[in-house]
Amino acid sequence: MDFEFSVKEQDIIQDVREFLRSESTPELLEESHHLGHIYGGTEGRKFIKKFAANGWLVPDWPKEYGGLGSSAMLTFAIKEEMAMAAVPIIFVAAHMAGPTIMHFASDEMKEKWLLPIARGEVEFALGYTEPQAGSDLSSLEIHAADSGDHFIVNGGKSFNTHSHVADYHWLATITDPEAKRYQGMSMMIVDLKSPGIEIRPMITMAGWQTNEVFYNDVVVPKNHLVGEINQGFYYLMSALDFERMFPLAAYERIFNEIVSYTKDTSVAGQPLSKQPLIRQKLAQLKIELEANKLLFFRLAHIIDKGQIPNYQSSMQKLFATETAQHITQAGMEILGYHGLLKKGSRHAVLEGLIEQSYRTSIVETIYAGTSEVQRNIIALRGLKLPTK
Ligand SMILES: Cc1cc2nc3c(=O)[nH]c(=O)nc-3n(C[C@H](O)[C@H](O)[C@H](O)COP(=O)(O)OP(=O)(O)OC[C@H]3O[C@@H](n4cnc5c(N)ncnc54)[C@H](O)[C@@H]3O)c2cc1C
Numbered sequence: 001m002d003f004e005f006s007v008k009e010q011d012i013i014q015d016v017r018e019f020l021r022s023e024s025t026p027e028l029l030e031e032s033h034h035l036g037h038i039y040g041g042t043e044g045r046k047f048i049k050k051f052a053a054n055g056w057l058v059p060d061w062p063k064e065y066g067g068l069g070s071s072a073m074l075t076f077a078i079k080e081e082m083a084m085a086a087v088p089i090i091f092v093a094a095h096m097a098g099p100t101i102m103h104f105a106s107d108e109m110k111e112k113w114l115l116p117i118a119r120g121e122v123e124f125a126l127g128y129t130e131p132q133a134g135s136d137l138s139s140l141e142i143h144a145a146d147s148g149d150h151f152i153v154n155g156g157k158s159f160n161t162h163s164h165v166a167d168y169h170w171l172a173t174i175t176d177p178e179a180k181r182y183q184g185m186s187m188m189i190v191d192l193k194s195p196g197i198e199i200r201p202m203i204t205m206a207g208w209q210t211n212e213v214f215y216n217d218v219v220v221p222k223n224h225l226v227g228e229i230n231q232g233f234y235y236l237m238s239a240l241d242f243e244r245m246f247p248l249a250a251y252e253r254i255f256n257e258i259v260s261y262t263k264d265t266s267v268a269g270q271p272l273s274k275q276p277l278i279r280q281k282l283a284q285l286k287i288e289l290e291a292n293k294l295l296f297f298r299l300a301h302i303i304d305k306g307q308i309p310n311y312q313s314s315m316q317k318l319f320a321t322e323t324a325q326h327i328t329q330a331g332m333e334i335l336g337y338h339g340l341l342k343k344g345s346r347h348a349v350l351e352g353l354i355e356q357s358y359r360t361s362i363v364e365t366i367y368a369g370t371s372e373v374q375r376n377i378i379a380l381r382g383l384k385l386p387t388k
Contacts, residue, residue, distance in 0.1 A: 005074065009070070009073075013074070015054070016056055016081050019051065019056075020085040023047060024085055028043040028047050028087060031044060032044060032086060032088050033086065035209075036090075036161075037083075038162050039088040039094075040162055040166050041165055047088075049119065052066070052119050055067055058118045059074050060074065061098070061118055066119055071300070072304045073301065076245070076247070076300040083249035084252065084253055091123070092125060092162055092166065092170060093113075093122055094117050096126065096243045097117075098114060100187075100226070100239040104231075104235050123165070123167055123168075124162065124189070125161065125211075126161065126170055127169040128157075129160070130156065130157055131158050135370060135372075137233070140172060140173065141174070142172075143155060143174040144175050147219075150222055151173075151219075151222065152218070153218045153220055156213065156215065157171075157212065159210050159211075159212075160210065160211050161210040161211065161367075163199050164211055168191055169192050169213065171187065171189070172232055172236050173185065175229055176230050182233045185232040187225075187226040187227070187232040187239075188226060189224045189226065194218050194220070195219075196219075198213070204363060206356070206359040206360040206362070207359070243368045245296070245299050246364075247296070248293075248323060248324065251323065254353060255282075255286075258327070258330065258334060258350075259273075262275075281330050281334070285323070285326060288319075292316070292320050295316040296316055298312060311378050311380075312382075314377040314378050317369070320364075321361075322371065325362070327357075328354065331354035340355055
């Protein structure tokens with residue numbers, strides 16, 4: 001199956017491509033690389049506000065909320081263009097929290113948040129994981145006590161990536177400690193500049209920053225509660241389904257670089273591209289990239305039918321992130337010792353792209369749920385196998 005876009009959609013994709021080509025400054029690309037392609041840096045904000053003014057950050061949102069009222073297929077195609085261009089591609093507010101607010105929050109909350117999100121004016125940080133609660137998010141300990149017209153939040157989070165550049169925390173917190181599993185959690189939006197919040201950096205092996213976030217008697221107004229109180233676990237699961245939609249073009253770009261390298265580089269008088277093992281490996285990766293495209297655009301198709309993809313998101317996230325690792329592993333094998341060298345090293349090739357992306361790709365199968373967790377979801381919800 002080939003994906004056909006209407007003439008109007010093709011024109012928009014072409015305009016996006018032109019914009020990305022003309023507006024991506026070296027400063028933006030450097031910052032984006034440094035931040036691990038998350039949104040919230042100074043250059044990224046300048047760029048995305050201009051980008052979003054065209055409705056391109058959330059094209060499938062209704063026009064009243066800052067979108068173009070277009071298909072999710074177009075949205076997904078634009079995400080791929082952004083990933084290929086190496087600009088920020090991870091947007092918590094626009095692509096994870098926003099759709100969840102649209103589905104579950106009150107009209108008042110939609111009015112307050114959706115337009116600023118669509119315009120790229122605010123960014124959120126995902127506030128799920130805690131030291132004892134990663135894969136099992138029903139084990140949260142952070143809690144929000146009811147105090148009249150506000151909550152008082154105490155506890156801590158770990159690996160909360162955007163927190164040092166975002167404006168608000170998309171916080172999962174316990175609001176009823178006595179409730180049964182899954183039933184005492186709520187989602188709230190917390191101003192990260194609130195008194196009592198402390199953010200401490202954790203540097204990843206890829207060199208970019210994630211964070212611990214500590215809450216010490218932090219006051220959160222009640223109108224920052226998302227949807228119903230104690231229903232947060234279900235909203236969080238839905239936000240995770242939106243998070244597990246992984247544009248792979250950033251790794252496709254790396255794959256293309258590897259293919260060009262094998263054509264341009266000779267060993268013992270013969271281009272690497274003529275070596276049977278390398279050809280086999282590259283052909284296999286090309287199949288995986290194409291298969292991922294089908295899984296990725298299938299998610300858009302499900303959204304266009306008015307549904308929220310569920311185990312299908314897990315399938316795509318798992319397949320895409322494992323393909324990402326296959327690409328960087330193949331890059332390491334093909335480049336040999338050159339692949340180990342960092343950007344700036346005397347004998348580095350492809351500007352150290354492979355060693356950097358190899359380190360970056362490790363985390364892809366961990367955040368937004370590990371591959372083991374995705375397989376459990378597919379077994380349980382997709383195949384309806386019994387719980388263990
Ligand atoms: C760089 C980075 C950035 C991150 N960014 C964010 C962020 O912005 N916001 C946020 O909230 N979180 C973030 N995370 C956290 C991430 O979502 C968790 O690390 C992930 O969900 C795994 O949780 P854990 O680390 O506690 O591992 P654990 O849950 O302790 O898992 C350890 C191992 O056990 C396996 N395992 C666990 N349960 C099962 C099971 N039921 N069946 C089979 N195997 C199982 C896992 O697959 C894993 O291999 C980030 C993590 C990293 C590393």
